[in-house]
Amino acid sequence: MKILVLGAGAGGGFPQWNCNCAHCAGLRRGSTRAVPRTQSSIAVSADGERWVLINASPDIGQQLRAHPLLHPRSMVPPKLRDTPIAAVVLMDAQIDHVTGLLSLREGPPIELYCTPCVFEDLTSGLPLLPALEHYCGVHWHVLPVAGEESEAAFRIPALPGLALTALAIPGKAPPYSPHRNDSATGDNIALVIDDLASGERLFYAPGLAAIGDAERAWMAGASCVMVDGTFWTDDEMAAAGLRPERAVELGHLPQSGTGGMLDALAPLPARRKVLIHINNSNPILDEDSPQRTELARHGIEVAHDGMEIDL
Known part of the structure; x- marks a missing residue:
């Protein structure tokens, strides 16, 4: 299995266009040793030829142009327009x-896998899918969600080497969702991707508000765990003077503190432990920070745009 990190940042990327916090300002001035990050998305393939895109960030056009593996293929006879992306x-x-879906409008119909909750949000509160029907069109595939007592693996026909399982996780629906204040199963998922040939497994959860028994069990069985790296502390945004909400109120488990992401990752047998969806307020962006040193001591990596993982 090959994993491409197309973007590793949280909403707004890094540096955020209108942010003058210490990290964004330091990156612009060159006084902070860090690298820019676009908004989070990854692509996964079993053979390096056909790919599934996991989330479509607003930066997707830039991200696809930056990765030759996702460029149109040279074909005989030549095909003027092509994409190795088989599904989203x-x-x-x-x-x-999700707004990166609009940047895929010049291509073939989008083979879209999402839960009924997400489909409802994208046809009502944020009606991207009706808009896309005037361009490429969308073939929606209902994404089954594993409950606490059942599994619901699904397959993507164009990627026969992969089996995927969605696990419902705690979190909030977006502000424009009809059920923003009445959460439903499938508003937020974690994803397990199994390589059927090698037996390797990826656990992917860029948004993770809490880790219960189900999440812990899935993470324990993964070769690579790529999880929510949004905030270092629960009060990070407020302490930086950016927003009053705490990390958990925004649906993200902070890395530090008792019961934080570091505690959850420490006992896992995974060969690769990677943080993704990193907010511009998070000190782990500074490669010389003590927080970054602590992550390295625990064998935890920080995702960056262009990172490639082979399992």
Whole structure:
């Protein structure tokens, strides 16, 4: 299995266009040793030829242009327009994970896998899918969600080497969702992707508000765990003077503190432990920070745009 990190940042990317926090300003000035990050999305393939896109960020055009593996193929006879992207899977309906669908409008019909909750959000509160019907069109595939007592694996026909399982996780629907204040199963998912040939497994959850027994069990069985790296502390945004909400109120488990992401990752046997969806306020963006040193001591990596993982 090959994993391409197309974007590793949270909403707004890094540096955020209108943000003058210490990290964004330091990156612009060159006084902070860090690299820019676009908004989070990954692509996964079993053979390096056909790919599934996991989330479609607003930066997707830039991200696809930056990765030759996702460029149109040279074909005989020549085909003027082509894409190795066979499908798109959405983890939720958040604006920074779905608006990139509009940038795929010049291509073939989008083979879209998402839960009924997400489909409802994208046809009502944020009606991207009706708009796309005037361009490429969308073939919606209902994404089954594993409950606490059942599994619901699904397959993408164009990628026969992969089996995918969605796990419902805690979190909020976006502000424009009809059920923003009445959460439903499938508003947010984690994704397990199994390589059927090698037996390797990826656990992917860029938004993770809490880790219960179900999430812990899935993570324990993964070769690579790529999870929510949004905030270092629960009060990070407020302490930086950016927003009053705490991390958990925004649907993200902070890395530090008792019961935080570091505690959850520590006992896992995974060969690769990677944080993604990193907010511009998070000190782990600074490669010389003590927080970054602590992650390295625990064998935890920080995703960056262009990162490639082979399992």
